[in-house]
Amino acid sequence: MKKILAAALTSAMIFSSVAAPFVSVSAASISSSDYPVAFKDALWFYDANKCGKDVAVDNVFSWRSACHTSDGSFVGQDLTGGFHDCGDHIKFGITNGYAASILGWSMYEFKDAYDGAGLTKKALSTLKYFTDFFMKCRVSATKYYYHVGAPSDHDYWGPPEKQPGDREKVYYVDASHPASDVCGEYSGALSLMYLNYKSVDSTYANKCLEMAKELYALGKNKGTCSADGFYTSSSGDDDMAWAAIWLYIIEKNDSYLNDINSLLSQPYTNWGICWNDMKIAASYVIGEATGQTKYKDAVAQNLTYWVNSIPRSPGGMRILSDWGTLRYSAAAAMLALLQYKQTKDESLKSFAKSQIDYILGANPANMSYMIGFGSKWPQHPHHRAAQGTMGWTDWKLPAKNTLTGALVGGPDASDVYTDQVDKYQASEVGIDYNAGLVAALAGMSKYYSNLPSVQPTNTSQPSPTATNTPVKVTSAFIREDVNKDRAVNMADVVALAVKFNRTTADAQYDANCDVNSDGSINMSDVMAIALKFNYTY
Numbered sequence: 416m417k418k419i420l421a422a423a424l425t426s427a428m429i430f431s432s433v434a435a436p437f438v439s440v441s442a443a444s445i446s447s448s449d450y451p452v453a454f455k456d457a458l459w460f461y462d463a464n465k466c467g468k469d470v471a472v473d474n475v476f477s478w479r480s481a482c483h484t485s486d487g488s489f490v491g492q493d494l495t496g497g498f499h500d501c502g503d504h505i506k507f508g509i510t511n512g513y514a515a516s517i518l519g520w521s522m523y524e525f526k527d528a529y530d531g532a533g534l535t536k537k538a539l540s541t542l543k544y545f546t547d548f549f550m551k552c553r554v555s556a557t558k559y560y561y562h563v564g565a566p567s568d569h570d571y572w573g574p575p576e577k578q579p580g581d582r583e584k585v586y587y588v589d590a591s592h593p594a595s596d597v598c599g600e601y602s603g604a605l606s607l608m609y610l611n612y613k614s615v616d617s618t619y620a621n622k623c624l625e626m627a628k629e630l631y632a633l634g635k636n637k638g639t640c641s642a643d644g645f646y647t648s649s650s651g652d653d654d655m656a657w658a659a660i661w662l663y664i665i666e667k668n669d670s671y672l673n674d675i676n677s678l679l680s681q682p683y684t685n686w687g688i689c690w691n692d693m694k695i696a697a698s699y700v701i702g703e704a705t706g707q708t709k710y711k712d713a714v715a716q717n718l719t720y721w722v723n724s725i726p727r728s729p730g731g732m733r734i735l736s737d738w739g740t741l742r743y744s745a746a747a748a749m750l751a752l753l754q755y756k757q758t759k760d761e762s763l764k765s766f767a768k769s770q771i772d773y774i775l776g777a778n779p780a781n782m783s784y785m786i787g788f789g790s791k792w793p794q795h796p797h798h799r800a801a802q803g804t805m806g807w808t809d810w811k812l813p814a815k816n817t818l819t820g821a822l823v824g825g826p827d828a829s830d831v832y833t834d835q836v837d838k839y840q841a842s843e844v845g846i847d848y849n850a851g852l853v854a855a856l857a858g859m860s861k862y863y864s865n866l867p868s869v870q871p872t873n874t875s876q877p878s879p880t881a882t883n884t885p886v887k888v889t890s891a892f893i894r895e896d897v898n899k900d901r902a903v904n905m906a907d908v909v910a911l912a913v914k915f916n917r918t919t920a921d922a923q924y925d926a927n928c929d930v931n932s933d934g935s936i937n938m939s940d941v942m943a944i945a946l947k948f949n950y951t952y
């Protein structure tokens with residue numbers, strides 16, 4: 416056995432010295448089996464923005480470890496954890512709440528896609544990293560912190576692990592400091608965690624629900640959050656409607672529906688789903704939960720605008736705003752796939768495909784705007800941890816670390832992308848940007864990729880909880896661990912099966928799938944996995 420393995424390895428090494436063993440597909444031809452790969456990568460991105468003492472636990476990026484480990488100490492509250500916002504390190508309540516809401520919603524709606532792609536465990540552990548942070552922010556039923564970091568955070572260019580000084584700037588919500596937008600987002604995210612997590616750990620799930628109700632009550636005191644002018648939320652009503660419908664779904668109490676009627680009484684706009692506008696997202700959920708036509712009509716009208724009337728680039732990208740354009744088109748693709756789930760209107764499914772394929776490389780620049788996908792992607796994302804240098808001298812050098820899965824803001828209205836770190840309207844990434852993309856890719860994987868039907872991930876074992884002794888993470892993964900979640904199990908067989916007898920532009924993923932290094936992906940790789948089944952490292 417050892418001899419055969421050695422011979423295979425030797426021939427693989429000779430082969431790779433002659434020619435690259437895997438052929439990249441043309442950037443313009445996204446194949447149906449690319450979506451689960453992109454789905455995995457987009458979800459993994461969140462590991463790059465983790466903050467706190469336990470960053471290295473269950474983290475796919477070897478270049479990330481603990482940071483900002485004294486957050487909150489100056490107010491006597493442990494506010495470590497949560498996620499850095501974009502390419503900076505401030506923790507904003509509104510984007511943490513939005514990202515957790517959208518990711519949780521996508522798992523609620525497309526659970527079979529998460530199971531089929533082998534991503535349920537990773538997604539739940541990512542979601543728990545959000546909700547663990549929300550729990551730490553609780554002082555009492557009537558006081559929650561939601562923001563850590565001063566604007567001067569932006570003066571520092573370097574990895575978060577090396578950022579000096581204490582971050583002596585926090586914001587909280589209480590009776591005198593309303594923030595119904597953040598309360599609504601956190602409440603919705605926690606209700607969704609209750610729904611997604613109750614079969615895993617009912618005690619934790621019930622705690623989420625209790626806090627969801629506390630935050631909803633706190634958010635009834637109207638007002639928008641403080642964020643030093645970076646995220647100026649226009650209203651908290653949309654976010655509170657989002658919170659209300661999830662509590663209604665859980666508790667079936669009509670008082671939530673009465674609240675919604677008043678919260679959503681203003682006319683609709685054509686704006687897309689984003690950190691500042693949850694009205695259409697809430698309306699979708701309300702329409703499906705109650706059947707009320709006015710909410711269903713609002714969603715249909717919004718999508719008609721996005722499919723037919725909104726300005727578009729020559730390459731077909733829909734353009735709502737020139738700052739972070741693709742975050743909106745990704746979120747619109749998510750909504751279209753959710754609507755397709757209900758209506759089976761093929762034009763919505765095609766619209767979603769057009770926007771997601773554009774992001775993944777089917778565009779005039781022939782490049783993927785999700786880093787690490789295909790053969791060409793942005794080299795200068797505005798992201799301190801990925802760029803990896805210290806100080807402003809070298810900040811325009813290409814990123815040292817590959818920020819796999821991150822969606823950049825995107826090109827301009829002429830489909831031209833400016834790959835410069837200082838053009839942050841195009842090159843920055845964000846926990847809010849990726850949320851819509853992950854959700855859309857869950858839907859794309861479900862409807863285009865023929866995912867294997869698998870038993871739901873074993874939910875009797877809780878996902879790894881943060882511990883005080885972080886696991887040492889190295890960059891080396893064993894080959895049998897195809898999906899690189901540090902365990903060899905059925906999820907790796909599933910990840911492998913979607914790649915059977917084909918190659919993609921993702922050389923690293925191809926290399927992983929070719930477990931026995933014989934230059935092709937087939938049944939013999941499944942057998943290689945079987946030899947190491949139930950191995951964790």
Ligand SMILES: [Zn+2]
Nearest residue numbers: 466467482483
């Ligand atoms: Zn941090």
